[in-house]
Amino acid sequence: MINIILRGCNGRMGREITGLLEEDDTAAIVAGIDISISSDNKFPVFYSFKQCNIPADVIIDFSSPVNVREMLDFAIDRGIGIVLCTTGFSKEDQRLIEEASKLIPILKSANMSMGINLILKLVKEATKALSDAGFDIEIIEKHHNKKVDAPSGTALAIADAINDALDNQYEYVYDRTNIRAPRQKKEIGISAVRGGTIVGEHDVIFAGSDEVIEIKHTAYSKAIFAKGAIQAAKFLPGKPAGIYTMNDVIG
Numbered sequence: 001m002i003n004i005i006l007r008g009c010n011g012r013m014g015r016e017i018t019g020l021l022e023e024d025d026t027a028a029i030v031a032g033i034d035i036s037i038s039s040d041n042k043f044p045v046f047y048s049f050k051q052c053n054i055p056a057d058v059i060i061d062f063s064s065p066v067n068v069r070e071m072l073d074f075a076i077d078r079g080i081g082i083v084l085c086t087t088g089f090s091k092e093d094q095r096l097i098e099e100a101s102k103l104i105p106i107l108k109s110a111n112m113s114m115g116i117n118l119i120l121k122l123v124k125e126a127t128k129a130l131s132d133a134g135f136d137i138e139i140i141e142k143h144h145n146k147k148v149d150a151p152s153g154t155a156l157a158i159a160d161a162i163n164d165a166l167d168n169q170y171e172y173v174y175d176r177t178n179i180r181a182p183r184q185k186k187e188i189g190i191s192a193v194r195g196g197t198i199v200g201e202h203d204v205i206f207a208g209s210d211e212v213i214e215i216k217h218t219a220y221s222k223a224i225f226a227k228g229a230i231q232a233a234k235f236l237p238g239k240p241a242g243i244y245t246m247n248d249v250i251g
């Protein structure tokens with residue numbers, strides 16, 4: 001049995017994970033961490049890791065970048081890994097995460113779905129084939145009206161995969177309203193749309209002369225992210241310290 005501490009247990013993703021694990025005989029939530037209090041949790045919930053004394057094998061985090069250091073310190077102290085699904089980390093947060101990964105295993109993925117992890121590979125191939133032919137690359141992401149970070153962690157991960165294939169020579173452009181000039185070649189435009197209950201859409205547009213190629217992923221439910229996070233939580237315990245991605249889990 002894999003014992004999980006779920007940070008963000010009372011949020012949208014936390015509740016999705018809780019629901020799926022109720023039907024799972026091989027993993028269970030032993031404690032939750034959340035600043036939002038609820039009366040219907042079937043496990044103890046703590047406001048902060050400082051109050052949590054429950055033994056566990058792994059942490060799943062779907063919450064907020066705020067206080068990431070406290071979670072990292074707790075995991076290092078216990079020698080357990082973290083499945084880090086939260087998005088919107090600052091550069092300093094990312095530095096702390098990298099430091100911590102020298103001591104514990106951390107699986108960090110802005111998107112736990114199988115489809116997006118395949119797209120991260122496909123866009124690299126497409127970029128290699130199309131950038132020399134002069135295709136411009138733009139990413140449009142769409143999410144629900146409750147999402148607080150923009151652009152999505154997934155859009156940034158896709159842009160990073162593309163830029164990696166371009167020797168990291170391209171700049172990201174998030175807003176064209178203050179620029180009165182034609183689009184530059186070495187740009188990746190990233191646009192965010194927020195509305196209603198859209199679960200998550202990512203559209204990568206390769207626009208050439210008289211032809212356009214789009215690679216698009218649509219999430220129809222949050223279950224795809226929750227299933228991936230649970231799979232990762234079963235994979236991580238016992239792994240050596242380091243940074244892991246969903247590719248290590250799904251191959």
Ligand SMILES: NC(=O)C1=CN([C@@H]2O[C@H](COP(=O)(O)OP(=O)(O)OC[C@H]3O[C@@H](n4cnc5c(N)ncnc54)[C@H](OP(=O)(O)O)[C@@H]3O)[C@@H](O)[C@H]2O)C=CC1
Pocket residue numbers: 007008009010011012013014033034035036047061062063064065066067084085086087088109110111112113149153225
């Ligand atoms: N990697 C992936 O595949 C996916 C990642 N995400 C990411 O996961 C995160 C959570 O998403 P979602 O569930 O929709 O968000 P929610 O806001 O619904 O849930 C987050 C929960 O965490 C709580 N919380 C906020 N700050 C803290 C904190 N410092 N310590 C403990 N708990 C805290 C919130 O409380 P309160 O409501 O009071 O703020 C809320 O209960 C986001 O960053 C999102 O982008 C989402 C889906 C998929």
Ligand SMILES: O=C(O)C1=N[C@H](C(=O)O)C[C@H](O)C1
Pocket residue numbers: 087110111143147151152153154155199200201
């Ligand atoms: O907040 C969300 O909902 C999602 N966030 C992730 C992101 O920022 O990429 C992943 C997914 O698209 C849903």
